[in-house]
Structure formats: structure tokens, C-alpha cells
Amino acid sequence: MGAFDKDISRISKLFVDRDQASADAALLRRQEHSVTLCCGDDVASSYTLQLAVLTAASIASRCFPGAVRTAFSPSLARAPLLLWPWLKLTFGEAVIEILGTDARADTSQAKAPHALIFGSASASKDALRVTFDGWIAKVGPAKEMARLPEREYFTVAGILAASLAMSELFLSFAGLNIEATRRSVGVSLWRPDLDISDPNALGILVEYLPRELWVLGLGHLGNAYLWSLATLPYEDPKVVEFALFDFDKVEKDNVETGIIFTMDALRRFKTRACDAWLNRHGFQTRLVERRFDATFRLQDKEPALALCGFDSNPARRDLPAAHFRRVIESGLGGMANNFDTISFHTLPNPRAADELWPDLSKEEAARLAEHQERIARENPGYLQLGGDDCGRRDLAGKSVAVPFVGTCAASLVVAEAVRLLHDGPAYLDIRLGLGNPGKRFARRNGSYSAQDTAGLAFVSANNRKVGWH
Numbered sequence: 268m269g270a271f272d273k274d275i276s277r278i279s280k281l282f283v284d285r286d287q288a289s290a291d292a293a294l295l296r297r298q299e300h301s302v303t304l305c306c307g308d309d310v311a312s313s314y315t316l317q318l319a320v321l322t323a324a325s326i327a328s329r330c331f332p333g334a335v336r337t338a339f340s341p342s343l344a345r346a347p348l349l350l351w352p353w354l355k356l357t358f359g360e361a362v363i364e365i366l367g368t369d370a371r372a373d374t375s376q377a378k379a380p381h382a383l384i385f386g387s388a389s390a391s392k393d394a395l396r397v398t399f400d401g402w403i404a405k406v407g408p409a410k411e412m413a414r415l416p417e418r419e420y421f422t423v424a425g426i427l428a429a430s431l432a433m434s435e436l437f438l439s440f441a442g443l444n445i446e447a448t449r450r451s452v453g454v455s456l457w458r459p460d461l462d463i464s465d466p467n468a469l470g471i472l473v474e475y476l477p478r479e480l481w482v483l484g485l486g487h488l489g490n491a492y493l494w495s496l497a498t499l500p501y502e503d504p505k506v507v508e509f510a511l512f513d514f515d516k517v518e519k520d521n522v523e524t525g526i527i528f529t530m531d532a533l534r535r536f537k538t539r540a541c542d543a544w545l546n547r548h549g550f551q552t553r554l555v556e557r558r559f560d561a562t563f564r565l566q567d568k569e570p571a572l573a574l575c576g577f578d579s580n581p582a583r584r585d586l587p588a589a590h591f592r593r594v595i596e597s598g599l600g601g602m603a604n605n606f607d608t609i610s611f612h613t614l615p616n617p618r619a620a621d622e623l624w625p626d627l628s629k630e631e632a633a634r635l636a637e638h639q640e641r642i643a644r645e646n647p648g649y650l651q652l653g654g655d656d657c658g659r660r661d662l663a664g665k666s667v668a669v670p671f672v673g674t675c676a677a678s679l680v681v682a683e684a685v686r687l688l689h690d691g692p693a694y695l696d697i698r699l700g701l702g703n704p705g706k707r708f709a710r711r712n713g714s715y716s717a718q719d720t721a722g723l724a725f726v727s728a729n730n731r732k733v734g735w736h
Contacts, residue, residue: 277520277668283648285603302327306339307387311346314733319425324365325526326433326670384409397432402470403463404428407451419733420472427678433671434701444702456682460709475688478724481573485513485537488576490525491677502729504549512555513537524668561585571722580624592722595683597676601666609676611697639663687715688725
């Protein structure tokens, strides 16, 4: 395979594949699209709003590198970070860690275009409000959409709200949906099958959190799972253990799509990069560095719950043989026309693994290979990358990936794990397209019971951290 003269990002690949743009032109376009995160002073006292801001900052810095600014008061900058008090960071310091020192803007920049509004910040024209209530996340035009009551029942609602907001901004920026940023979008993590206006969509105050589980696959989805898990309101993270399973090393495109990876992690094993991040944030880990296959079996005293973020169907089909008590899995689309789609499954499932995760038919595989061959040979964006036909064809086969899709998926997956501990609604399959989230599909399987949690370890949530006493 020939060497490439230039890198191409999984985000920029959308524009290379769809518009035949050069990788440089796609990156420049992203760098010129400014986004401002506008925070009211009441963010200082809201765990979930702080989490929403940090999530939006992490996603935006990857989608629009160097173009993200913040607008909040000095008093908010000095406010304690509520998520991980043992880090002894202020809220402003936590934002700077993600965005860098150049991102701090004057509060006057709250009038900037492409603004996200958190808390009591004043709403400018065309700004998007980011709000939540209970297990509900909602975004929409700030001038038209009021804040929800913002009851902090389940902090992951803040992650989903930030992810939906970044989805709306990106879909509009990329010209993928004319309604994006002009509409209201809402999803309930308690009842994803219901409209958020339904009283049953609100959910309940979280009392229990997973104490130990596997995270299988530590790329785009695995990073998002760990971010969602590590930001839950644990009383003492040192009693929590995440078993990290991956065999690969961190590449540059992993840093762009993985919400907890940084450039310092390049060429390190993904398990060890995630371990370092989790240890810093107070959590214990165990590491497994091998490929997942049909030979893997759960052993005594290992976590019985697994969150799966594999990117291949053959590996997913080996999940039933591992004998986890419960698996919660998601997968993402990978092409320019479906990168924003999320599929979700749980095991046990009445459908067989071959039906849940089939291989492409011979005809489908041939059409896909022909498509990749054609764009590698004819697309000017690929030709400018240098290398030989084989190298460009391999690159054409890589997926389009944008981090807000992974964090949306992680919200659904972690919500399922937490509902499981509360005898909440149980889902077998969910399908969601962020371009049209109102047409999502969710197949419910009644509600969980004490029998479903047998063998699963959990701890009490620290609701004092999120304002409940």
C-alpha cells in the first residue's frame, strides 16, 4: 500500500465523499465555523448544566477545531466544578482544559452566531437553547423555546441535550437538514418511545448506579460510554470498577471522534489511555488487551453487565457465547448518507445474533466494494491525498464519524443500564436518526424486575451532588 501525503479526518471525510472536496478545504471550512457556548451564572449550581457545557465543548472542539468560544462571567469561571470535586478544579479551568486558553470570550460574544444557550444566559438571534428535565433532553431556537424545569433526576440528560444541540449545529453547517436549528428536538431517556410531552417521559430520580461493568471496544462509542459513566454522581468512584476490553492502539482519527482521547494518547493502547483518564477521575479499572471472539467466556467474580461498542458484526455475533447476564449494545452508520443513525440492542433478545447483526449479502458487498473503488479512483479529494489505488481504496472504506452521534448513542446505552437498576422500562431495539429524531423506533419489552438485576453490582447515587437531599 502506498503512503499518503496527507491525513484525512473521519469528520472531513463526509465532505470529501459527498462534495468531492479536498481534505484541506473540508478542514478549513470546519475551522472557520465559529461556535459560542453562552452560560448563565446559574450554571454554577447545576451539576447537569455543567456536564452539558463540558460535553458540548468536547464535541465542538472536535467538529470545529480552533473555532469554539465561551461566554460566561468571571464569577462562573471561579465556581467549583461539581462533577469531580476531588480534581479541585473550577468550572472555568475545566472548560479551559478542553478548549484551551484562547477559547475564553467576552460576554459580549454571546451575540455571536451559532451560539448555544445554557441556563440564564441571554438569548441572541438564531441561538439554540440547551435544556433538560428529569430524563428529558431538549434543544431548540432560544427565542421561541422556553427552558424546561431542569429537575436533575438523571445527569445523562445533560449529555444528550448537548449532543442534540451539536447535532443540530452540525447538520445545519453541513447542509444536511434545512430544519436543523430551526426546530425543537426532544428525547426522553426514560421512555424513548414517547413524545417528551407525555407525563410518563419524565422518569424518576436515580437512586442506584452500576458498580462494575465491561466496556467492550474503546473507540468512538467506548469513549462516549466512559464519559457518560464517569460523569454519573458517584459517592465514591474508588469502589467502582470498569473492565476495559480492546486490542488496538490510539490513532489520530480516534482522537477526533473519541471524546476522552487527546493527542497525548497517540500510539498508546486504547485500554491504557482510557485507564489513565479514568484513574485521574477517580475510577478503578481492569484491562484486557486481546480481540473479542467466540472463545471469550465470563469468569466468576467478573462483571456480569457489558456495554458493547464494537464496530463489526462478526464480533457482535460472538456476544451471546460470552455468557454475560446482560449486554447493551449500539452501532452507528458510517457513510455520508447515514453517519447520523444509531441502532441499539439488548441481550437477551428474542432475535438470534445472526438476525440482529447480519453480514452483507454478496450483492451488497459487491456494490459497496464497487462504490469504494470508484470514489478512490475518481473523487478528486482522494486523488489529492497521494498514495496508490490500494491505499485510497482502503481509506474510502473507512467510516464517516462525528462525535455527537457517539455521545447520543451512549446516552441511550447508559440510560438502559440505569433503568435496569430501577425496575424501569426495558427495550430490545431502538433506531434513531438524528436528522429526523421524531421518527425514531423503540421496541419495548415490558419493565425490568429484581430477577433481571440478579448478579449485577450497584451502588447508591450521591444525589446531594445534584441538589437533591
